[in-house]
Amino acid sequence: MRNPETTKHDYGHGLLIAGAYGRCGCAILAARAALRSGCGLVSVHLPGRCVNAMQTAFPEAMVDIDTSDTLFTTPPAHPEYYSALAIGPGLGTEAATQEALLATLLAWPSDRPLILDADALNIMASRPDILAAASGRTLPAVVTPHEREYHRLFGERNAAEVASQEGLIVVRKAHRTRIYSPDGTVTENHTGNAGMATAGSGDVLTGILLGISAQKKSNLYESVCLGVRIHGEIGDRAVEKQSQSSLVASDLVENLRLVEVEFTDD
8 A cells, every 4th residue: 555645756757668650559558557557657758640649548648749750769858857768669660760769778877777678679689789778787677578579689599698698687578477687586477378469468568667667666676577477467367357369458457457566675
């Protein structure tokens, strides 16, 4: 339970960079999941033509509008306003987006949570300079690849070695997702089900990780493990009420209302 004397500013301000024109749904799913995970405020950096969709589908979100109507091309101003950043769902891999991603990573404070997913990972796979910008930070960046993304990015490298050598927290998504820490810790998750193999499920996880890490209530690795467990748990709750084959990502977000995010002490 929350302290009754707190305000929204006590629960962090997450920044999400996601969505291109035609893929605004990725941003909506992730933003909704972030706020449902307990952070106090969520801002979403969007191209202009996605703004109406976001503010209609999710009025609780604030928007930071890109100079482009259709793509992510401009790093958000004032990174100091935010306590955590997630970037990647639905961005696309256009040249202007690649440069905006690099500029954002270079500007983002090294001691604040950073989550990289989806097209951010696809860009990094072909841009060693962008992978280098995400590696070796004071607070390790979190990468969340599924198997195809993992192999595009790291090839046949062992995930534990990747985490150690690159200074990353690696969330290798699979039937039994494993989370690898730079210090050698490995945690296997045992929640979730096959119904979660559906479009947008990963975007929901990105939002959950953003919402939890923005609150800074436990160390980042523990926050990531908590987020992965909750992501699977809401999938399990969903299929108590419906079939696995009917599950969609919006169902996962709706079931977040049934889960209390509980942190352990640092």
